[in-house]
Amino acid sequence: MPRAPFQILVVPFRHVGxxxxxxxxxxxxxxxxxxVAGGGEDNETPEQAALREASEELGLDHPGPIYPLQATASVPARFFADGIHWPAGTYVVPEYAFAIDLTGIEASISHEHTALEWRDYDTAHEVLRFDSNRTALGELHERLLAVDLPHPIK
Known part of the structure; x- marks a missing residue:
């Protein structure tokens, strides 16, 4: 079955002291x-895809709480091979952002990545390649400073 016509990203964070x-x-x-980034499989919702992708890409047996973020973006459909299976006229797909709390949880990388690094906000923001990742990171950082995370999905 082709991937669903949406994209998710998940920003992992942790408290260290x-x-x-x-x-x-x-x-x-x-x-x-x-x-963390990916798409929906089968009939997954964006929330279900976020939980699965976080587990797969971070090597988690039991993911920590996942929080929905307000940040959204659009990704050109031409970037996805499965786009040929999507309805005619699908030119962009929505990207939904989430955060995952990994405080006290060990993470490892999947075969899709060569490294995982924990960074402070400024250096994480500086190295991220995609604007949507930087926007979601910025929202999460502001929410954490304000102690204003939404209710977790899980």
């Missing part, structure tokens, strides 16, 4: 830094 850290992953195929 009184500091915040954010995980960035280096994509193997493009050699760029990004957050």
């Amino acid at each position: 009184d500091k915040l850290e954010f995980a960035v992953l280096r994509r193997k195929d493009m050699n760029v830094w990004q957050t």
